[in-house]
Amino acid sequence: MESEPKRGGLASIARLGPYLRPVRGRVIGSAVAVLCSMICGLTIPLVIQRILDGPVATGDTGGLVWLVAAVAALGATEAALFFTRRRLIAGPSTRVEANLRADLYAHLHRLPIAFHDQWQSGQLLSRAVSDLSTIRRFIAFAGIFLVVNTLTMVIGLGVLFFLDPVLGAITLACALPLIVICTRFESKYSVLSRRAQDQEGDLATTVEESALGIRVLKAFGRGPELARRFAAQARELRGTELAKVRVLALLWGAIIMLPELGIAAQLLVGSLGIANGTMTVGTLVAGITVAVFLRWPVDSIGWLLAETNQTATAAERYWEVRDAEVTITDPDSPKHLPADGAGLLRFEDVRFAYPSGAEVLAGVDLEVRPGETVALVGPTGSGKTTLTALVARLADVTGGRVTVDGVDVRDLPLAELRTAVATAFEEAVLFSASVAENVRLGAPEASDDDVRTALRIAQAEKFVDGLPWGLDTRIGEQGLSLSGGQRQRLALARAVVGRPKVLVLDDPLSALDVQTEAEVEHALRSVLSGVTALVVAHRPSTVQLADRVALLEGGRITAVGTHTELLAANPAYRALLSTLDNERTSV
Incomplete structure (x- = not known):
């Protein structure tokens, strides 16, 4: 049972809003914690600039202790905020997953027999297990960091422009092509992600049917035939997963290469600036430090977009079942059997x-x-x-x-x-x-x-x-x-x-x-x-x-x-x- 992704995959994620509402405060708190930790990390290069252009450049070490202590405090705060983020989000994300799974399970029991006659059990199983685990990971990590890392890149660019407009312009020039590249590869990855998840469902169906029908398979000697079918389905899934890897490899190659070129350009421009007196050593070191700090937010964008696509596909697959109409329900104005009824x-x-x-x-x-x-x-x-x-x-x-x-x-x-x-x-x-x-x-x-x-x-x-x-x-x-x-x-x-x-x-x-x-x-x-x-x-x-x-x-x-x-x-x-x-x- 394979289908291409529908449009509006992100809308499928947005529909999960009611499940997130009870834990929204924790999710927001987690996002704020990680954003503040990123700001702490971006502040450290500014302090380093003060150290290099102040006590180090002038030879006056009187204020060095306090500046070094500030770097240590910022680093400790950054670590504490990361720890806080995980403590805040771990429980709520698993609670959302459990609620989604319980809701889906209850809905499956309300659906008419005709629905179950049309669906493979493996497809339902993959939606209730692996797809919901994908959604949980997005809530706990990918979704938060997609937003926070984007904001971090914007703030980091602001810091670079504050340090030196040329350093900021170089980083921005390298970041803009990433938007085009990510948009181009996003649509390809969406198709492959949906195909892989559907193939996982087919594979789960084959395993389940083989396990339940093991006596029949052994009695008729059809085990090798089912093994060949399983191997063929596994090869198809492997091929799809490798196609996903190839798409991600191209995306990651671009994501890694462009920031490296940006850092090289910053070193060249900064070295020339220091030589002709238009830039200080502290400014260059701080700029390079900010650019290196932005490597994780930039490098992660490709993976986070891939996770977002997989989550959108998982949400679509979830709603395919959850939106199935329950045609047999309790009446609006119920009647009751007569107490003296004998079963006519x-x-x-x-x-x-x-x-x-x-x-x-x-x-x-x-x-x-x-x-x-x-x-x-x-x-x-x-x-x-x-x-x-x-x-x-x-x-x-x-x-x-x-x-x-x-x-x-x-x-x-x-x-x-x-x-x-x-x-x-x-x-x-x-x-x-x-x-x-x-x-x-x-x-x-x-x-x-x-x-x-x-x-x-x-x-x-x-x-x-x-x-x-x-x-x-x-x-x-x-x-x-x-x-x-x-x-x-x-x-x-x-x-x-x-x-x-x-x-x-x-x-x-x-x-x-x-x-x-x-x-x-x-x-x-x-x-x-x-x-x-x-x-x-x-x-x-x-x-x-x-x-x-x-x-x-x-x-x-x-x-x-x-x-x-x-x-x-x-x-x-x-x-x-x-x-x-x-x-x-x-x-």
């Missing part, structure tokens, strides 16, 4: 189309009565998963409505809706945490007894008790230390632990054997008899356990009835069930 689920002329215009659901009407289990079947691509996603508002309808106990799900607060409606997905996603913590994701306030009840319902209690530390056993990333059936049962326990009114199961039993699947279904039916259940079924055995079956074809429910009724009266259902049975037998 209705789909009323439900339609859904992707932003591209492709329509998946074209008017679905279906009622799932309280305590009833309805199996949703249909050919691949018929929209079964999309229909189930609409219940908990993982996506929103584009027409019609979905209601729970007569209340449109879009009128309910999201927290209340997702407490009343629990979902278990086909792919059992677990986290690097204990068994109990994974189950409690479905109900954070659940007690150990509640967790054990949910595990018992999901037929998972026995294998959990067999783990080394029972409920406290930490499972590996994505739960890969468990079997597929164990992962699915933990995901199912997570869905039922909060005792929801409506349970949506998107074929979460795909990794279970037939016997275990029947046990889980039986437990659900017997223990949670008051729960409304909508189950996407890909197995004939699951279909037979449902009270009713709904056939989804062409974006509509074309038939509803018991398994026996549809099997006897609906040819399309018989054909579909035969296909499912064949697939099951082949497995």
Whole structure:
């Protein structure tokens, strides 16, 4: 995922203002401290001039002690102010980084599933980690010194003109070309900086996918192929970084060469001035000292501009995600589920189309009565998963409505809706945490007894008790230390632990054997008899356990009835069930 930098990169940095407002005093204080330290450094050459043209030239050493003491005091003050700058800015800059990261993380959770389907996880990871670290470095160092060093160069030129207009003019003549050179190379570096950051995101995606899919890669012997892809991406990133180095090398060459030429010209003019009596030794030494002092501000400009460009790119990449629209939000005037509601689920002329215009659901009407289990079947691509996603508002309808106990799900607060409606997905996603913590994701306030009840319902209690530390056993990333059936049962326990009114199961039993699947279904039916259940079924055995079956074809429910009724009266259902049975037998 690579793109060129947008115009207005500095505007992206400026948009960070609200995050800087709480620490603005510290940032300004840090800038003032470093500016005062620079002024102390620029004052030292003036004192040196007084020493050389005063006590040294006249041989009167009476006032020498005080002048030398002044130089020492200025040097000590300069060091103390630099220390103060770092103490002032270190904490606030990391606090801004933490706030930006927390805000981005929270925003990612608010964004709809459709957003995450379009973005690589590595790209999001690079924005949340490396890009925000770049912004922190800019706040703590580059941004402050870009301003302070510019002011220092202006003040230093003023000091040179005060000492001798010719020395000032020489330095100014060497500084002006730097502005042109920096402006020219800035645009080139911006393009390369954005390209490198995007390539880092692609590289992070490859590493993450390889780590998560290591079993598949090993099983099919595709490790070397992925290694070659990784090496190719790494070479591309290396090439971009080397291109950045070449641009910076040319810039640094000019930045270093021009001040050196200026110092040489000052020595020539100053030596001639001393020879013909138009300039004193103190003035020349002071002028050269100021020019040498200005080397750091001048030499740093190229690096500071590069850091500014990288920060502008990082800010653009941050705002690309942060500005993504949150389309699923709490209603302005929320309603609430009736206290005596039993979980009546209705789909009323439900339609859904992707932003591209492709329509998946074209008017679905279906009622799932309280305590009833309805199996949703249909050919691949018929929209079964999309229909189930609409219940908990993982996506929103584009027409019609979905209601729970007569209340449109879009009128309910999201927290209340997702407490009343629990979902278990086909792919059992677990986290690097204990068994109990994974189950409690479905109900954070659940007690150990509640967790054990949910595990018992999901037929998972026995294998959990067999783990080394029972409920406290930490499972590996994505739960890969468990079997597929164990992962699915933990995901199912997570869905039922909060005792929801409506349970949506998107074929979460795909990794279970037939016997275990029947046990889980039986437990659900017997223990949670008051729960409304909508189950996407890909197995004939699951279909037979449902009270009713709904056939989804062409974006509509074309038939509803018991398994026996549809099997006897609906040819399309018989054909579909035969296909499912064949697939099951082949497995």
